[in-house]
Amino acid sequence: SYELTQSPSVSVSPGQTASITCSGDKLGDKYVCWYQQKPGQSPVLVVYQDHKRPSGIPERFSGSNSGNTATLTISETQAMDEADYYCQTWDSSIFYVFGTGTKVTVL
Amino acid sequence: QLQLRESGPGLVKPSETLSLTCSVSGGSISTTGDYWGWLRQPPGKGLEWIGSIYYSGSTYYNPSLKTRVNISVDTSKNQFSLNLTSVTAADTAVYYCARDHGRNSFDYWGQGTLVPVSS
Numbered sequence: 001s002y003e004l005t006q007s008p009s010v011s012v013s014p015g016q017t018a019s020i021t022c023s024g025d026k027l028g029d030k031y032v033c034w035y036q037q038k039p040g041q042s043p044v045l046v047v048y049q050d051h052k053r054p055s056g057i058p059e060r061f062s063g064s065n066s067g068n069t070a071t072l073t074i075s076e077t078q079a080m081d082e083a084d085y086y087c088q089t090w091d092s093s094i095f096y097v098f099g100t101g102t103k104v105t106v107l
Numbered sequence: 108q109l110q111l112r113e114s115g116p117g118l119v120k121p122s123e124t125l126s127l128t129c130s131v132s133g134g135s136i137s138t139t140g141d142y143w144g145w146l147r148q149p150p151g152k153g154l155e156w157i158g159s160i161y162y163s164g165s166t167y168y169n170p171s172l173k174t175r176v177n178i179s180v181d182t183s184k185n186q187f188s189l190n191l192t193s194v195t196a197a198d199t200a201v202y203y204c205a206r207d208h209g210r211n212s213f214d215y216w217g218q219g220t221l222v223p224v225s226s
């Protein structure tokens with residue numbers, strides 16, 4: 001089976017940059033997307049196909065993917081960005097696989 | 108605006124079958140290129156994909172659940188459904204339905220429904 005590993009938690013000060021990583025074997029060969037999930041709410045897609053942002057997602061959310069690691073970067077982090085973040089990848093043999101999740105705390 | 112809504116029993120007993128339906132509004136479930144999925148999240152834990160279906164009826168399932176899962180679609184009602192058999196307490200989770208717009212990611216989600224498995 002295929003696994004995606006994320007750091008359990010990341011802390012960031014308001015206005016600073018948060019980087020959330022997602023690791024998997026040859027992950028750079030696959031597309032990665034990212035979801036934001038706030039307590040009691042459904043996940044929201046914030047980045048798809050490595051670096052694309054859905055309509056309505058602020059420009060401060062950006063993504064990259066290379067080698068074995070994908071990264072979600074939140075620039076000028078705001079208090080409203082405090083949430084759990086999940087990476088997810090897909091290919092024709094494993095279908096959809098989610099990362100373990102990262103809790104982002106804005107201190 | 109596309110909306111998805113899960114519905115089904117609020118409690119399932121161990122060894123029984125969990126059945127949920129996702130009603131889609133604001134768009135057609137038969138849209139070319141759209142795939143419809145079921146996902147779940149145990150309390151305090153991460154997300155898990157269960158399976159997906161295309162309006163034609165083509166399905167694909169998480170290998171770890173494949174022997175217990177069946178997903179079907181009713182295009183006339185703009186709905187798709189999940190059956191998960193032989194449930195145990197480990198199947199207690201919030202169950203979500205969601206759409207993949209052909210980009211291998213889920214861009215619209217239902218609000219989720221908590222399904223406890225308990226006698």
